Amino acid sequence: MAGIFWRGAAMPRIMSGMSIREMMANMWGAVKRSANRVSSVATAPFRRPAGRDPLNMSVVFRGVQILQTAVSGLPVRQLRHGMAVEPARIVERPDPDTWRADFISETVMGLALNGNAFWLRLKGVDGSTIGLRNLPPALVSVSDARGDIANPDKRYWYMGREYTSNDIIHLRFLKVPGRLRGMGPIEAAREEIEGAIDARDYKSRYFSEGTHPTGIISTAKPLNDEVAEKVKESFKRNVDDVKVLTGDLKYTQLALSPKDMQFLETQQFDTTQIARLLGIPASLMLAAVEGSNLTYSNIEQEWIQFADFTLEAYAQPIELALGEVLPRGTSVELDWDSMRRSDTKTKAETYQILIACNVLTVDEARAMEGRPPLPAAPTPQPSNDLEETE
Secondary structure, eight states, X not given: OTTOOOOTTHHHHHHTTOOHHHHHHHHHHHHHHHHHTTSTTOBOOOOOOTTOOGGGSHHHHHHHHHHHHHHHTSOEEEEETTEEEOOOHHHHOSSTTSOHHHHHHHHHHHHHHTSEEEEEEEXXXXXXXXXXXXXXXXXXEEEESSSOTTXXXXXXXXXXXXXXXXXXXXXXXXXXXXXXXXXXXHHHTHHHHHHHHHHHHHHHHHHHTOOSOOEEEEOSSOOOHHHHHHHHXXXXXXXXXXXXXXXXXXXXXXXXXXXHHTTHHHHHHHHHHHHHHHTOOTTTTTOOOTTOOOOHHHHHHHHHHIIIIIIHHHHHHHHHHHHHTSOTTEEEEEOOHHHHOOSHHHHHHHHHHHHHTTSSOHHHHHHHTTOOOOOOOOOOOOOOHHHHHO
């Protein structure tokens, strides 16, 4: 076999009991298995062109910041068979090198922008998971080593190193059948957001590059190209000087209203569209919706829907992923009470009803508000009146 060289005694061991055809078949199988690692089922992260970062838009930045703040600020409860227990160290601080709020904020950012979050398990000497580390989703590629997209054996590539599902916990925002990676709202509506970026950039160029005419010089008489060019150059020669028009030349200034100059209707439409895309109430985005009539009850209902249908989509993968690193029968929940009840009066009335129905005790209600139990009432002492009478 020309072109193949064997060193030392390797050739007799390989060739022993194996025909050349069998050896070639084994070599071809090895090549196919290697190629499968970067086959067509491998999914690389989407690379956004430089200068088109959606976070450069104020409305996208504001929306993602609201999502980060809302989810990262929620209290975390650890449950054992449905009963609250003391949170484990990895729940209190998943990444030993950063605060839990920052760790969750990075996860929410990855889910919103990329649709994915990747947690690298930090393992102790015994192989148990002692911490988690957020990996940049844009630098992680996902492939299927099995070649069966319906039942994939996922492999993750980060910084030139391969990881398995035992090393990385993969969180996905929107799960699409047939896709190894999740889909986030920003990626799903990429064209809409880039259209809003185009409108913003056009407005900037409109004023900075002077691509629009400032006025029109007109006359009732026909002018040839040479005369028209001379009139235009004379008018442009000194823009700050007094202009003198001869004959029946007439100058009409093209002036836009302040509303048109700022593209206010376009901006309002884009803001409403992106708020709808992110599932954030317009009141939180400081955007006025035409024809809406906001009242106290409407805003309260908006907040409840925001917690149930938007924040839950980010919180649920985090809860399930944290439960993966805890013993069997233990789960993690994010406490939504502060998001679903808008004011102190409503919370007090709710606690009063639950205590009256024996659903909660007073101390349990105080614990939900982060307050210690009430001090024990003093034990009544027996009266000595009878002894004194005798």
